[in-house]
Amino acid sequence: MTKIQNLIEPFKGKKRLRNLGYFSVVLLFIFLFAFTFAIWSASNQILFPVWKGISKNFEKCSIEGEKVWGKFCGNIRLTKEFEFQEISVPSLNGYNLPGWFVSASDNGSIHEKGVILLIHGGGADRRELTRFIPFYLSQGLNVLSFDLSCHGEAPCLVPGLSFGNRESRDVISAYLYVSKKYKNILMMGSSVGASSVLISLPFLEKVKGLILENPMLSFNRLILDSPESANLPNWMVYTLIELVNSRGKFDSLLCPENSLPFASSVPLLLIHSKADSVVSYEHSKSLAKLYPGPSEVWFPDLGSHGSIWETNQYEYETKVRDFIRRSFNEKNRR
Structure with a gap:
């Protein structure tokens, strides 16, 4: 009996090793599947961000959407608050961008001082x-607001955000x-x-001034500095960056921190809340240092990402009003 057991034992050992090998392969497969699913989902959230309660259908607006963008989710077609024109802006990307043009004179302003473009x-x-x-x-400015590529009612050839590239x-x-x-x-x-x-700035030499809320140094820095990345190994974070670049078909080297050194004539007002949890205000601080031209910064303590005006309205408008006045005063231009 002992001899038979001695003969069987090696086969049992091989079977255990084989089972262990199968188990390891299954575990590896599960890990790879979970990792692929997680990183693909993360890239979706980055490329296709969704505002709570907001849809691309301008006719629809939820209660959550009104809390974020105001009555009818900011749709002036429905609010009828202003006299405005529907416009179409030809884009270098090869299609037209829909927009709204609101004239100061048509809405009660006596003097028209110029125009401001609102970039969402x-x-x-x-x-x-x-x-x-x-x-x-109220500052005597006509207002032009338009949809960027792949946003709102604008056409889309390459789906998803490109973080300033397109x-x-x-x-x-x-x-x-x-x-x-x-x-x-x-x-x-x-x-x-x-x-x-900011990426466009080297081509905007005749612009009188730029009011910039919570910009980022670059897409890479946005991801690397995010709180979520702090808990992940570097290889996983860089894999996510490469995946987003590949899916979004954009070059992350084209970014504000690489464009700013090539411009110097346009005054900047950088506004960034210290409470911003999406893009750290350190990004704006660094951008101001990089820019060789005239710049001002305001870093209020309150206000989430994109919501500084709501929490600091009086001071916000005072800062912007003074900046506009100085920007239109050519004696203060470098």
Whole structure:
């Protein structure tokens, strides 16, 4: 009996090893599947951000959406708050961008001083910044607000955000569109919109001033500095960055921190809340140091990402009003 057992034992050992090998392969497969699913889901959230309660259908607006963007989710077609025109801006990306043009004179302003372009954030559309229209009209500024590529009602050839790459060409296009008529041009951008403006800056020499809320240094820095990345190994974070670049078909080297050194004539007002948990205000602090031209910064203690005006309205408008006045005073231009 002992001899038989001695003969069987090696086979049992091989069977255990074989079972262990199968088990390891299954575990590896589960890990790879879980990792692939997680990183693909993460890339979806980055490329296709969704505002709570907001859809691309301008006719629909939820209670959550109104809390974020105001009545009817900022749709001035429905609020009928302003006299405005539907416009179409030809883009360097190869299609037209839908927008709204709100004239200061048509809405009660005696003097028209120029025009301001409102550049919305990533995942949003032109409705996001309509809450600022009354303030800018009161400054004698016509307002042009339009949808960036793949946002709102704008066409989309390459789905998803490109964090300023394709969007910056839309900004340049809008600038060319208004520069045919106006000498006094301002721009106001938020988040990806602000970053898109900064990427475009070397081509915006005739712009009088830029009001920039919570811009980022670059897409890579946005991901690397995010709280979620702090708990992940570097190889996983860089894999996510490469996946987003590949799926979104954009070059992360085209970014504000690489564009700023090539411009110096346009005054900047960088506004960034210290409470911003999406993009650290350190990004704006670094951008101001990188820029060789005139710049001002305001870092309030309150206000979440894209919501500084709501928590600091009086001080916000005072800062912006003073900046506009100085920007239109050529004696203060470098």
